[in-house]
Amino acid sequence: MTTTEKEAKGDMKNLVASIGTTLDRFISQRQQEFPYAKGELSQILRDISLAAKVVNKAIMGSGLIGIEGPAGERNVQGEDQQKLDIVANVRFIRALTRGEEVCAIISEEDEEMIDTGNHDAKYIVAMYPLDGSSNIDANIPIGTIFSIYRRKSPIGTPPTVEDVMQKGANQVAGGYILYGSSMILTYTTGFGVNSFTYDHTIGEFILSHANMKVKELGNIVSYNEGNYNDFSEGTKAYLTYCRNQKYTARYVGSLVADFHRNLLKGGIFFYPATSKAPNGKLRLLYECNSLAFVIEQAGGKATNGKGRILELEPHNIHQRSPLIIGSPTMVDDVMDFIKNEHFQ
Numbered sequence: 001m002t003t004t005e006k007e008a009k010g011d012m013k014n015l016v017a018s019i020g021t022t023l024d025r026f027i028s029q030r031q032q033e034f035p036y037a038k039g040e041l042s043q044i045l046r047d048i049s050l051a052a053k054v055v056n057k058a059i060m061g062s063g064l065i066g067i068e069g070p071a072g073e074r075n076v077q078g079e080d081q082q083k084l085d086i087v088a089n090v091r092f093i094r095a096l097t098r099g100e101e102v103c104a105i106i107s108e109e110d111e112e113m114i115d116t117g118n119h120d121a122k123y124i125v126a127m128y129p130l131d132g133s134s135n136i137d138a139n140i141p142i143g144t145i146f147s148i149y150r151r152k153s154p155i156g157t158p159p160t161v162e163d164v165m166q167k168g169a170n171q172v173a174g175g176y177i178l179y180g181s182s183m184i185l186t187y188t189t190g191f192g193v194n195s196f197t198y199d200h201t202i203g204e205f206i207l208s209h210a211n212m213k214v215k216e217l218g219n220i221v222s223y224n225e226g227n228y229n230d231f232s233e234g235t236k237a238y239l240t241y242c243r244n245q246k247y248t249a250r251y252v253g254s255l256v257a258d259f260h261r262n263l264l265k266g267g268i269f270f271y272p273a274t275s276k277a278p279n280g281k282l283r284l285l286y287e288c289n290s291l292a293f294v295i296e297q298a299g300g301k302a303t304n305g306k307g308r309i310l311e312l313e314p315h316n317i318h319q320r321s322p323l324i325i326g327s328p329t330m331v332d333d334v335m336d337f338i339k340n341e342h343f344q
Ligand code: P6P
Pocket: 131, 132, 133, 134, 224, 253, 254, 255, 256, 281, 282
């Protein structure tokens, strides 16, 4: 066995040995991955995992204590706010504020940037507290999506819009929580992708999928068939290609659920621009960027049909973008079909 093979075997042994590690211990073990951080970024990940446990408890019990269903309000997107949306938004903002490591938050539920008052903090968080919430009543999996950036403004001063208007390539961490048949927290800090499954019996997230890699080529295609007539000719041609390849169509209507399944099994999710949503439907800062960071770290790709998602410069905090994300060969195939089009 060559030295390289021995090293690889050693790395894999360490990696496999870490299956079953709690999230807390994993973060501590990987502290050296966070440049110039003295535990602050670890604290933010702990704050996020704490809020996730509280939100999960609310979701599990929502049918019984009457907090599922519409809250009677509309959010900044004009979408009916579900009661659990509000619960999740409050819980994540409270956990991140009390953790004192985040100076500003942007949330899908709030029109403006939230100043947490922690002006000595070095980081900001962009988040979608509860994505897919229209599925809550139907007991379909929903998710939280988050990105963490270093602030640009001087420490000790109030946060500025420039702190939160950063391109996805600047993320220091990104990931999601999936509230499904089990609760799973998946994140990356730029050193690979790891997933942690929540063990209710001990109240801990346990490493269940280490160093995740997406298949180069999968056979799952995720898109809303109802938008087909809006798709460009190139996109329609790609879908015909998929049918001829006998790919499987799977679409939950919850981005985190569709993304996580495709990450595990290989596949492509796309939500292109449509006549109803000429800039796409999904939000750049707290849906596309977070998942683009994860998929690229897992060996996949994420594009808006023209260029890499992580290179897009944001112009407003709720900016939308077309999203094509998943197995790299499948993303390349879509790009081949649409590359000469003006309407993506
Ligand atoms: P459509 C949920 O509202 C969401 O933001 C994503 O979770 C999901 O992938 C998408 O919108 C579903 O949109 O138009 O297909 O219902």
